[in-house]
Amino acid sequence: MRRVALIGAGLSRFGVRAAGFRELLAEAGRACFASVPHLTPKDIEGLVVGAVLPERAAFQSHIAPLAAETLGIQPSKLSARTEHMCASGTAGIRYAYAFIAAGLADIVMVLGVEKLNLPNMGEAVLNMGTGVDRDWEACFGLTAPPSFALAAQLHMAGYGTTEEQLAHVAVKNHTHSSKNPYAHFQNGVTLDAVVCSRMIASPLRLFMCSPITDGAAAVILASEERAKEITDKPVFIRGTGQAVHGFSVSSLDPDYASWPAMKQAAGDAYAMAGIQASAVDFAEVHDCFAIAEIIAYEELGFCSKGEGGPFVMEGRSDYGGDVVVNPRGGLMGCGHPLGATGVAQAVEAFWQLRGEAGERQVPEVHIGLTHNNSGMGEHVVMIYGRE
Amino acid sequence: MRRVALIGAGLSRFGVRAAGFRELLAEAGRACFASVPHLTPKDIEGLVVGAVLPERAAFQSHIAPLAAETLGIQPSKLSARTEHMCASGTAGIRYAYAFIAAGLADIVMVLGVEKLNLPNMGEAVLNMGTGVDRDWEACFGLTAPPSFALAAQLHMAGYGTTEEQLAHVAVKNHTHSSKNPYAHFQNGVTLDAVVCSRMIASPLRLFMCSPITDGAAAVILASEERAKEITDKPVFIRGTGQAVHGFSVSSLDPDYASWPAMKQAAGDAYAMAGIQASAVDFAEVHDCFAIAEIIAYEELGFCSKGEGGPFVMEGRSDYGGDVVVNPRGGLMGCGHPLGATGVAQAVEAFWQLRGEAGERQVPEVHIGLTHNNSGMGEHVVMIYGRE
Numbered sequence: 001m002r003r004v005a006l007i008g009a010g011l012s013r014f015g016v017r018a019a020g021f022r023e024l025l026a027e028a029g030r031a032c033f034a035s036v037p038h039l040t041p042k043d044i045e046g047l048v049v050g051a052v053l054p055e056r057a058a059f060q061s062h063i064a065p066l067a068a069e070t071l072g073i074q075p076s077k078l079s080a081r082t083e084h085m086c087a088s089g090t091a092g093i094r095y096a097y098a099f100i101a102a103g104l105a106d107i108v109m110v111l112g113v114e115k116l117n118l119p120n121m122g123e124a125v126l127n128m129g130t131g132v133d134r135d136w137e138a139c140f141g142l143t144a145p146p147s148f149a150l151a152a153q154l155h156m157a158g159y160g161t162t163e164e165q166l167a168h169v170a171v172k173n174h175t176h177s178s179k180n181p182y183a184h185f186q187n188g189v190t191l192d193a194v195v196c197s198r199m200i201a202s203p204l205r206l207f208m209c210s211p212i213t214d215g216a217a218a219v220i221l222a223s224e225e226r227a228k229e230i231t232d233k234p235v236f237i238r239g240t241g242q243a244v245h246g247f248s249v250s251s252l253d254p255d256y257a258s259w260p261a262m263k264q265a266a267g268d269a270y271a272m273a274g275i276q277a278s279a280v281d282f283a284e285v286h287d288c289f290a291i292a293e294i295i296a297y298e299e300l301g302f303c304s305k306g307e308g309g310p311f312v313m314e315g316r317s318d319y320g321g322d323v324v325v326n327p328r329g330g331l332m333g334c335g336h337p338l339g340a341t342g343v344a345q346a347v348e349a350f351w352q353l354r355g356e357a358g359e360r361q362v363p364e365v366h367i368g369l370t371h372n373n374s375g376m377g378e379h380v381v382m383i384y385g386r387e
Numbered sequence: 388m389r390r391v392a393l394i395g396a397g398l399s400r401f402g403v404r405a406a407g408f409r410e411l412l413a414e415a416g417r418a419c420f421a422s423v424p425h426l427t428p429k430d431i432e433g434l435v436v437g438a439v440l441p442e443r444a445a446f447q448s449h450i451a452p453l454a455a456e457t458l459g460i461q462p463s464k465l466s467a468r469t470e471h472m473c474a475s476g477t478a479g480i481r482y483a484y485a486f487i488a489a490g491l492a493d494i495v496m497v498l499g500v501e502k503l504n505l506p507n508m509g510e511a512v513l514n515m516g517t518g519v520d521r522d523w524e525a526c527f528g529l530t531a532p533p534s535f536a537l538a539a540q541l542h543m544a545g546y547g548t549t550e551e552q553l554a555h556v557a558v559k560n561h562t563h564s565s566k567n568p569y570a571h572f573q574n575g576v577t578l579d580a581v582v583c584s585r586m587i588a589s590p591l592r593l594f595m596c597s598p599i600t601d602g603a604a605a606v607i608l609a610s611e612e613r614a615k616e617i618t619d620k621p622v623f624i625r626g627t628g629q630a631v632h633g634f635s636v637s638s639l640d641p642d643y644a645s646w647p648a649m650k651q652a653a654g655d656a657y658a659m660a661g662i663q664a665s666a667v668d669f670a671e672v673h674d675c676f677a678i679a680e681i682i683a684y685e686e687l688g689f690c691s692k693g694e695g696g697p698f699v700m701e702g703r704s705d706y707g708g709d710v711v712v713n714p715r716g717g718l719m720g721c722g723h724p725l726g727a728t729g730v731a732q733a734v735e736a737f738w739q740l741r742g743e744a745g746e747r748q749v750p751e752v753h754i755g756l757t758h759n760n761s762g763m764g765e766h767v768v769m770i771y772g773r774e
Contacts, residue, residue, distance in 0.1 A: 001489045001490045001491075002489075020522075022522065047631075052442075052448050053442065053448070055439075055440065055442045055443050055517050056442050056443065058521060059516075059517055059521050059525075060517055060521045061439050061440070061470060061472050061517040061518050062470075062471065062472035062517070062518045062519070062634070062761060062762070063470075064470075064471060064631075065471075065631050065633070065634035065761070065762070065764070065765050066520065066634050068631055068634065069633055069634040069635065069638055074630075074631060074632055074633075075629065075630065075631045076629075076630050076651065076655075077628075077629060077630075077655075078481070078629060079471060079478075079629055079631045079765065080469050080470075080471050080478040080481070080482070081469065081470040081471060081478075082467050082468065082469060082470075082482075083448060083449075083450075083451075083467075083468040083469075083470060084449065084451060084452075084466060084467050084468060085448050085449040091466075091467040091468075094465070094467070094486075095467070095469075095482050095485070098482070098485040098486040098488075098489045098491055099481075099485040101485075101489035101490075101491070102388045102389075102485045102488035102489035103388045103488075104388075104485055104488070104627075129446075130442050130446055130447055130448040130449070131448050131449045132449070133453065134445060134446050134447045135407075135409065138446075240491075241464075242462065242463075242464060242465060242466055243461075243462065243463050243464075244434075244451075244452050244455055244461060244462045244466045245461055246452070246456055246461075247449070247452035247453050247455065247456040248456065251456055264463065268463075268464075374449060374452070375449070375452070377452070378452050378466065
């Protein structure tokens with residue numbers, strides 16, 4: 001199997017955007033090309049696009065060829081869209097990764113995109129519910145916020161996790177995103193503001209949830225040989241793991257505060273990379289809700305089970321701590337344009353590992369991890385490194 | 388790069404079905420498991436699902452985990468949905484193929500599914516239009532039938548292709564599907580019925596078009612080592628090629644009767660397989676409209692440019708001819724449940740190459756080809772063989 005590296009990365013501005021899918025794709029794609037001198041759209045052999053809702057938000061399928069045409073790319077080896085709800089972007093990166101690792105292509109661009117905000121925001125909110133089981137759960141109101149609220153309640157009951165600890169995740173990530181010029185939220189947030197914000201699904205309040213955001217992200221992957229020809233700072237994919245333990249909430253082990261599929265995905269990725277959790281310098285984890293980041297500390301092995309709350313309170317997931325979690329601001333600070341999120345996590349890994357993350361640069365980084373999930377039972381982990 | 392083989396295959400009944408996505412996935416998936424003795428859902432490490440319209444037809448994204456749960460699979464290495472409009476199924480096969488070829492997994496199931504028929508058929512027809520450029524072409528009525536009609540008109544003007552030749556494609560494929568118990572149409576059709584059927588987009592009449600069909604298909608892919616342990620009749624993926632020359636019709640070379648992206652995809656697949664077009668014993672080609680099959684003969688290299696009309700009239704694409712094209716009945720006879728089509732083509736290749744195609748078995752087969760497109764500018768080709 002050939003080694004594969006990221007050689008370029010770019011983002012659109014995340015937020016409530018007047019742009020559609022085409023404009024967001026163009027913005028991120030062009031920024032990505034600008035990051036790789038001398039590489040042009042003609043060099044790209046494949047294009048994979050992660051996206052969830054173009055059919056509902058723009059009455060548009062077939063968005064991979066649309067993206068190719070928009071960017072002047074004519075894929076000669078690979079063209080596809082990937083969808084795995086909130087993990088659609090990482091599913092796209094893994095398609096390109098496998099294709100290059102197998103020797104089927106040398107240079108592939110991966111885009112992630114979502115246009116979620118609509119003139120009718122009721123429709124936009126409803127669209128987010130397509131990711132859960134329509135027949136058996138969504139129809140009864142068991143969409144994402146109440147599902148993760150169940151996990152939060154069990155975590156509080158079982159491990160003594162507090163509302164203040166949950167709020168601290170939001171404060172940390174909004175502080176990080178205040179240093180990210182691409183983020184949806186750049187003003188930070190106080191602990192008081194978080195704990196006084198509107199209740200969404202108890203105990204999850206508004207600022208403990210990721211917002212409805214438009215945006216796009218892009219990376220270019222290359223075989224080791226081509227990567228080294230093109231850049232002297234390639235960022236290698238060192239490991240990957242994915243596990244799905246169930247779709248409907250009712251299919252999962254009722255201990256919703258434990259996510260064994262995440263532990264399994266991380267374990268496989270660590271084994272492939274030949275590292276332990278302690279080697280991770282920074283991690284972009286899927287903080288769709290504050291409880292998800294606390295459980296992520298535990299299942300990724302950054303702390304023991306049940307200790308996620310104290311872990312964030314003691315600053316161990318912040319700059320100067322054990323591992324900097326969500327330096328770009330995560331889903332809560334940057335926003336969560338579904339298909340774009342996994343790719344945006346890879347963009348941050350690229351910038352951090354090259355020392356190009358500006359004000360939010362994590363010092364002395366060697367290993368970065370990204371974690372993308374699309375429910376409590378579906379997880380995917382990537383490990384990146386400069387070597 | 389490791390060699391990869393199909394080791395199992397199954398279909399749902401194609402047609403206007405009372406079933407939804409979940410039931411269709413279950414039907415095809417279970418049939419697929421039944422084709423591989425001793426293999427159970429627990430042996431499956433990955434699941435990829437090709438589908439286009441679950442968000443519109445069933446308000447359901449995230450259909451890969453839904454399929455996994457339905458079939459009792461817990462993917463431990465790969466889970467994704469692929470979408471590339473009419474080529475979504477083949478995009479799924481290629482994801483699994485690359486993943487196994489790279490050594491990232493050993494056994495992966497690929498499902499393709501679509502539920503297109505809705506209580507409101509006006510909505511069902513509109514949904515088909517999501518595959519073309521919404522902003523610049525679909526909004527003016529340039530959906531798939533008029534696009535392919537442009538190709539047909541130019542082919543008639545440039546090469547003297549006749550309405551009777553177009554009709555002959557439909558007669559052949561409906562004759563083939565009359566021997567396929569899974570097909571949407573099993574009664575055959577006469578030349579008179581085709582040329583007297585309702586005009587859809589001149590010169591394409593109703594029976595020269597594929598219908599709106601519900602259905603699902605499944606295959607299981609395995610590494611060569613595992614495949615040989617599991618079955619003594621593996622069907623190997625010998626080659627693959629994909630090329631995208633444009634998305635909107637207006638971006639393509641205005642000679643719409645020539646499809647260079649198809650020629651390129653086929654050329655790459657032949658080169659990878661180390662064969663010439665003349666080695667192909669049977670081909671499942673994307674006859675979404677009759678003109679598409681005629682142009683496919685030419686671009687796949689079965690005959691010279693412009694000779695596609697006489698090629699079908701002389702029986703050279705039928706049993707006893709140069710190459711049996713669409714033995715299962717193609718999209719016109721079997722129906723075209725978008726995401727299922729590419730996988731159903733692979734199922735036919737599996738059955739034909741194992742000598743399990745019953746009444747429609749092509750004699751002495753060694754090499755089979757499948758061709759899936761999602762527009763005149765987007766093509767993907769696979770080559771299968773027993774060795």
